[in-house]
Amino acid sequence: MRKLAVMVFLLLGFGFAQKVHLMWSGAITGPTSDAGKYYAQGVEDYCKYANEEGKTGGLTIVCETRDDQYNNANTQRNFEEALERGDPAFLGYSTGGTLQLKPLIQEVGMTYIPASYHIGNIDPPDNDYLFLPIVSYSEQVIALLEYIAKEKPGAKVALAVHPSPFGRAPVPDAKKAAKELGIEIVEVQEMAKGLDYTATLKRFANKGVEYIVYQNVAGPVATMIKDAKRLGLKIKHAAAHYAGGPDLLRLAGDAAEGVIWVTSYFMPYEDAAGAAFVKKLGERYKRPADTIESVHYPSGMLAAAIAIEAIKRAHEAGKPVTGDAGREAVYAEMLKLSFDPGLAVGPVTYTKEDHVGVDHMRVLRAEGGKFVPITEPFQSKLFRKVHYGK
Amino acid sequence: MRNPWAQTGNYKTSYRQDTAIFATYLEMLSLWALIAVLLALPFFLSRPQMFVLDLILVYALAVLGLNITTGYAGLINIGQAAFVGVGAYTAALLAPSLPFWLTVPIGGLAAAVAGGIVGIPSLRIKHLYLAIATLAFQIIFEWTVGHSTLLKQGGAISMPRVEFLGYRVGYKNHYYFWYFVILFVVVVLAFAFRNLLRTRFGRALVAVRDNDRAADAMGMHPGLTKIFAFALGGFFAGIAGGLYAYLSRAVVIEDYMLPVSIKFLAMAIVGGLGSLVGSFLGPAFLVLLDLNMEDLANWLKSLGLSYAGVDIASAMRPLTFGLVIVLFLIFEPRGLANWWRLVRNFFRNWPFKY
DSSP states (O other): OOHHHHHHHHHHHHHHEEEEEEEEEEEETTTTHHHHHHHHHHHHHHHHHHHTTTTTOEEEEEEEEETTTTHHHHHHHHHHHHHHHHEEEEEEOOOOHHHHHHHHHHHHHHHOOOOOOOOHHHHSSSTTBBOOOEEOHHHHHHHHHHHHHHSSSTTTEEEEOOOSSHHHHHHHHHHHHHHHTEEEEEEEEEOOSSOOOHHHHHHHHHOOOOEEEEEEOOOHHHHHHHHHHHHOOOOOOOOOOOGGGGHHHHGGGGGGTOOOOEEEOOOOTTSHHHHHHHHHHHTTTOOOHHHHOOOHHHHHHHHHHHHHHHHHOOOOHOOOOSHHHHHHHHHHHTTEEEEOOOSSSEEEEEEESSOEEOBEEEEEETTTTTEOOOOOSSSSSHHHHHHOOO | OOOOGGOOSSOOOOOOHHTTOOOHHHHHHHHHHHHHHHHGGGGGGOHHHHHHHHHHHHHHHHHHHHHIIIIIIIOSSSHHHHHHHHHHHHHHTTTSSOOOHHHHHHHHHHHHHHHHHHHHHGGGOOOHHHHHHHHHHHHHHHHHHHOOOGGGGGGOOOOOOOEEEEOOOOTTHHHHHHHHHHHHHHEEEEEEHHHHSSSSHHHHHEEEEEEEHHHTTTOOOOHHHHHHHHHHHHHHHHHHHHHHHHHSSEOOGHHHGGHHHHHHHHHHHHHTTTTTHHHEEEHHHHHHHHHHHHHHHHHHHHHSSSTTTHHHHHHHHHHHHHHHHHHHHHTTTOOOHHHHHHHHHHHTTTTTOO
């Protein structure tokens, strides 16, 4: 009887718990949806888990994943709906959509956590309310250059970037870092959707390129890696977060062997608490294997975890968590947020000056159809110097 | 006529009547009623809904331009989004130093110049080959923006907040203010579009489309007419671009890329090529269809009918978009404008059958 009473009380409590909406807007269909669909599932699952396991400070977080089809107008409409409803934070997705919304985000003071790790998101102007979950693309590429400089001092490197702000963002910083590291960037090649990269690769080979560093999506990288293998070139391949991962292994097959990749996330087959947690959650919510293996699944979880933690802390501090005051309260919590959800290789820490959550990353290498870590978690030594001049 | 308000049928006794903008007084009255409804709408709609309405009107401007180039002049244009982009980037570059009522028209003029240049190949080539030339312009535009530091390499160029007659626009009244601006521009340009066919320049467009040699023989200049079509279509697109830049608060290359051009073409086809009403019905139909499909998809998703990881619900949106275009092409190539025509004729002839 007592148990029943407690259950009824809990159920009533759940029913009357204050509801806070949290929206994610990204590409479940359309361009980049191969990443976006898993990211959305990560957001949904972490949200369910946080509600079920009481990690919301007594609130009911209602997560809503919206398919904006990689269309900025849809993102803007979704953001406006969230704003109108009084959501305290917003989970975004694309580089273009985030950059476009920056002035509005600044004006309304809404905490915004994108899936795009473009450094321009957190650079001035209008950058107060934007928070990257992990290190920026620029820092990832510089970390790869640092690794290459250690492995092969004076190496000749080509950058193969996506023809978009997403792809081009790290190029200026990478050039400065290469100078500092004593390695040579012989060419910056924009590439996307190519069916054959023979000519590009032959040109790279003629110029003596030893490494290709990719700031791209997995599709074109897989094509280039396969072409390099077919041509018998000895060029090594190094990929930033969205250019590599299990998606690349699936697309490139054997050709991906030896590719190095930098990311802040664990692989599901690793012997790490974070990896086990992701796997457990995937199985709990009956996600198929490709979801659990995708690096975008924990990425979505991390973004949701950060927003939920800030909302929870604001609520626990007795502050409102919806409307104008809610946005202010959650933002104030974001500026002092420091916690470790265990989903990445380092803790999430933000301050007024530092809007990068997880400051660490690892280099992994494809071995036997899996990405295996070959470094401990580290921070780029040069990034701050070349980007901020510090 | 004893009582013009009771006019029915399609009885005209002069050329002047034949070229009149409004065939009947009732038509004129219904247009004023529509404008009154449009002016009243902001009092009933929320900010996100206003954004959707603004978006439909801006798309309608771009589709009006496309209907001049493709609908009237028969020149297939797969680069309309690039013309919109020229207007948007021009407005964005000028916005820090000029007021919006100057930057937007200048954006339109810049796009008209671009249209005139893109139209030059139409002097020698037509049909599919010309379509490919416009596609080339789209690609060149994307490449140029992507490699121009002035244009932030396709990254965002923020648009400043505007002030008009002492009225400061903030985020709360943003969509409402721009709605009235866009509505004013739409009404002016829609009248211009409607009047175009009453001028010799407009009739030359249709004559050149139907048979450029015959038009040449009748004293028209097919080459200049085609360039005029591209320039005018570009002007409409450029105006749409300038307005969209202010509406979205920033200019980002992704809003002006090839898929958007295809979307404009789809809107023109679904609405009805060469039709004024179709230029509004097409964008409204596709934008609202997408929104409703999103709601339906979310509802289906909430029922949990699909296997985890297989998101059938979300796939409905792109599938529906494709299906609608194919169905219109097969069953109603004259687009929604034809349905509108049938309904209008029914009421115009009522109580008679024809």
